[in-house]
Amino acid sequence: MSQNHTGRPSQEDIEWCYDAVHRVSRTFSLTISELDEPMARDICVGYLLCRVADTIEDAGHIPPAAQSELLRLYSQTLDPDADASVRTFDDAVNEWLPATLTDDWEVVDNAARAVGVFRSLDNHALESIRGPVRELxxxxxxxxxxxxxxxxxxIKTLDELEEYCWYAAGTVGTLVTALxxxxxxxxxxxxxxxxxxxxALLLQLVNVAKDAATDMEEENNVYLPxxxxxxxxxxxxxxxxxxNVESLVPVIERVTARAEGYLDGxxxxxxxxxxxxxxxxSAWxxxxxxxxxxxxxxxxRPADVIENGNVKITRDEVHAVCQQFIGDSSPPIGDLRTRIRKQPLHEY
Structure with missing residues (x-):
């Protein structure tokens, strides 16, 4: 069960935060591994705070009214001016925990640990993280x-999709910028x-395009407008x-094009x-x-989104990208972008 903290977090809590991120997100695991302190801890904790909300929002077994109530209660635990404790959130979410906890639900069950570490950060980090996370x-x-x-x-329109993507991922851009x-x-x-x-919109729109079928099947959410x-x-x-593959492909392509339009920015x-x-x-x-x-x-291969459930790049390409930043290397981002857009980096 989750643990509540009233004082400074233990080293065990901090280590748990790092371990939790590595278990629930391959992408953010890579990011945090590239960061040094104190940024690594700030981003680790900020990400976990967001992951709690994301898991609740995606939970198909929780009625919408209960979901929104849990989310608002959780937001209040991050508000220093609100009379809400993380214990209250723990008690409220407890009845919705699955019998067998996945890695994501283990993070929800241990939200108090993440909140405890968050509250121990310096004032600049607290203020930089609190606003974007609560907005999400x-x-x-x-x-x-x-x-x-x-x-x-x-989702009904492209504009509404971008509005959602901002709430779901805008935290990344604004939080890092503030820090x-x-x-x-x-x-x-x-x-x-x-x-x-x-x-932020680049990353989230790519996720929407590649996971369109999976999002509907696993979460009953349809983000394609x-x-x-x-x-x-x-x-x-x-x-x-x-x-419906033939008819869905143009929709996947339109969302992908929307994402691609944010590459320059x-x-x-x-x-x-x-x-x-x-x-x-390298972290970003x-x-x-x-x-x-x-x-x-x-x-x-846009049809693979529907026929295979998603579209991913290979582990070999992920490794090749990471290798570009070994040591003190600072390769030109524009050149790498051009090369990767043409073919997988490890195939050059």
């Missing part, structure tokens, strides 16, 4: 309420603030049906980023370049 949690609650009668999210901006030049800060949205489906004579209920965000507070270019360049590779695969 509150945004998820809003979307759950919006589609409560549907039993799952049913490093106080040691950045005014020009760097301006560039990062202007392009943080592009970095109805306005695009309607143009192909489809509706939300048709997503994931192999008989995301690259600008990366190139403006200072390497301070333990931050490193790697997921950026993996997104480029996934876009390439989505362009080449």
């Amino acid at each position: 949690v509150d945004g998820m609650a809003m979307f759950v309420d919006r589609y409560a009668d549907e039993g799952g999210l049913r 490093v901006s106080h040691e950045a030049t005014p020009e760097q800060t301006e560039q990062m603030e202007e392009n943080a949205r592009a970095f 109805l306005e695009l489906l309607d143009e192909e004579g489809l509706d939300h209920s048709d997503v994931g049906n192999p008989d 995301a690259q600008t965000w990366l190139e403006a980023m200072p390497e301070t507070r333990g931050n490193t270019l 360049a790697i997921p950026f370049l993996l997104a480029v590779g996934t876009i390439r695969e989505l362009r080449e």
Whole structure:
């Protein structure tokens, strides 16, 4: 069961946070492995706080009204001015824990540990993390309420999709920008603030495109916009049906193109980023370049999203991308982006 903390977290709690991220997210595991302290701990804890909310939002066994109530209660535990304790959230979520805990639900069950480590961070980190995470949690609650009668999210338009993607992933761009901006030049800060949205939407739109069928099957959420489906004579209920592959491919391609449109802004965000507070270019360049590779695969085989459940790049390519940043190497991001967009990096 989860543990509540009223004082400073133990080293065991901190180590648990790192271990939990490595178990629930391959992408963020790579990112955190590339960071130094204190940035590594800040991002690790910030990510886990978001993961708690994401797991609750995706839980098909929890009625929408209970989901939104849990999300709002959880948000209040992060508000220093609210009279809400993490124990209250623990008690409320306990009845919805599965009998057998997956790695994701173990994080929910141990939310108090993540919150305890979060509360131990320095004031700059606290303020940089709190706002973006609460925006994510509150945004998820809003979307759950919006589609409560549907039993799952049913995105209607491209604009609404981007609104959702902002709440689901905007935290990444704004949180990182806030953490490093106080040691950045005014020009760097301006560039990062202007392009943080592009970095976040790039990553999330790629996820929407590659996981469209899986999201419906496992979470009963359909993020492919109805306005695009309607143009192909489809509706939300048709997503994931192999008989509709030919009609779904143009929709996958449109969402992929939308993601690709954010590559320039995301690259600008990366190139403006200072390497301070333990931050490193590689930590964020790697997921950026993996997104480029996934876009390439989505362009080449969009039907696999429906026929095979998703589209992924190979472990060999992931390894090849990571190898570019070994030691003090700082390869030109633009050159790598161009090469990866043409073919898998390990095939050169």
